[in-house]
Amino acid sequence: MKQSLSTRIQARTDLARKWLENGVPSSVEDCPTSLNEWRVYHKPALGIFKIGSKTGYTTSNATLGTSIQLLADLTTALNADRGLTPSGKAKANPEQKKKRSYKPEKLRRLIAEKDNERLEALLAKVTGQWHEARYDATAAETELNSLKRINDEDRQTIASLKREVAELKRELHSSGVHLRKV
Known part of the structure; x- marks a missing residue:
């Protein structure tokens, strides 16, 4: 099935958001813990298809960078919920304070708009x-x-x-x- 890069990134973002809200299903054995793992993640049953090229798959990409950064933030939150590091290993010291990451205003606005849309649909x-x-x-x-x-x-x-x-x-x-x- 042929999908655009933006569609594949959106599918990953939606899946990561769903897992963050509902938890990662026990049937999923290989939950991605980094952006690169998300890039090569291939699960057609979940609507996720592998992204072959690293070229456009960067947070500095002019058109898709904010979507990829959102996926990175969701991945970080998923890892934190599951007590994992980006390599997929358990954290050595979970009490250790982690540095707060900066989120661009545009990204925060996009996240808030998506959450608002989701909540309005739920309200309806x-x-x-x-x-x-x-x-x-x-x-x-x-x-x-x-x-x-x-x-x-x-x-x-x-x-x-x-x-x-x-x-x-x-x-x-x-x-x-x-x-x-x-």
């Missing part, structure tokens, strides 16, 4: 679910009230019929006809 989804649940609850309440009304009417009808049967029994008994229970 949850709002739709809430409206659907409210509609279902209202419909169920209307049906329940209708069934209660029908039940009350049936009870009144039964009581009326019992009174009528009792009256007819009294009339038969007064006329000298005796009924036997069967």
